[in-house]
Amino acid sequence: MEIAIVAHDGKKDEMNFFLTKNLEVFKQDHIRLIATGTTGKIAENLGLNVHRFLSGPLGGDAQIAARVAEGITKMVLFFRDPLNAHPHEPDIMMLMRQCDVHNVPLASNPATAELLIMGLKH
Numbered sequence: 001m002e003i004a005i006v007a008h009d010g011k012k013d014e015m016n017f018f019l020t021k022n023l024e025v026f027k028q029d030h031i032r033l034i035a036t037g038t039t040g041k042i043a044e045n046l047g048l049n050v051h052r053f054l055s056g057p058l059g060g061d062a063q064i065a066a067r068v069a070e071g072i073t074k075m076v077l078f079f080r081d082p083l084n085a086h087p088h089e090p091d092i093m094m095l096m097r098q099c100d101v102h103n104v105p106l107a108s109n110p111a112t113a114e115l116l117i118m119g120l121k122h
């Protein structure tokens with residue numbers, strides 16, 4: 001099962017905490033982790049296998065949106081920073097829209113991500 005992780009700069013510490021807490025889940029063989037460029041580094045630094053796409057502002061969100069549209073990515077954990085402006089806002093909206101179009105679970109904050117991970121465990 002392919003899961004995408006994405007975190008805006010203001011949320012990267014929370015992504016680090018979340019991944020650390022759920023390391024055993026993300027290490028499972030049946031889970032393939034993908035990420036935008038800089039977020040992927042966080043996962044790599046924790047010893048996780050992750051395929052890193054472009055950084056968000058350079059098109060990473062758009063690349064992941066395409067995988068959602070194609071039915072490859074099955075879950076998106078996107079820790080958004082609602083308190084800052086992002087130059088690639090259209091790409092961000094596209095990623096979220098594609099999740100809704102294709103009924104792919106999308107967590108836009110850590111609390112929801114925890115619930116999705118709990119769902120995965122059961």
Ligand SMILES: O=C(CO)COP(=O)(O)O
Binds near residue numbers: 007035038040055
């Ligand atoms: O900008 C992002 C999501 O919109 C995240 O990109 P990075 O993981 O490269 O920082």
